[in-house]
Amino acid sequence: MPLVEVTLAEGRSADQVRAMMREVHEAVLRTVNTKSEHIRVIVREVPRTHWATGDLTVSEMDAQNSASQQVREQ
Template sequence: MPIIEVNLLEGRPPEAKERLIKALTEAAIQSLGAPRESVRIILREMPPAHFAVGGQSVAAKAAENMKK
């Protein structure tokens, strides 16, 4: 049973997340030969303040860019 975990910044529309779920499921079926009903997808959304790149949160970077 493949279990695929994905971490995303929150804010994407439900339709985009559904497309991702379908695409990941198809990828597992094609690449692993896994039965569709055995594929599990876990999406974890996090606020921009909880994800950082280069020592700065995405939220702080966005706020900085808005001041420019």
């Protein structure tokens, strides 16, 4: 019984998360000898303020990227 867990920074739409779950399910179904009803996919969404790469949270990186984009547009 395959179990796939995916952790994402929050911010995607319900439709995007659902589409990703469908694609993951299909990939497991294609590559593992199992029945569709045995596949489990769990998605965990982490607040962007609770996920860091290096010493910057994802929300801080978002702010930096937004500021850089604004400078380029001027």
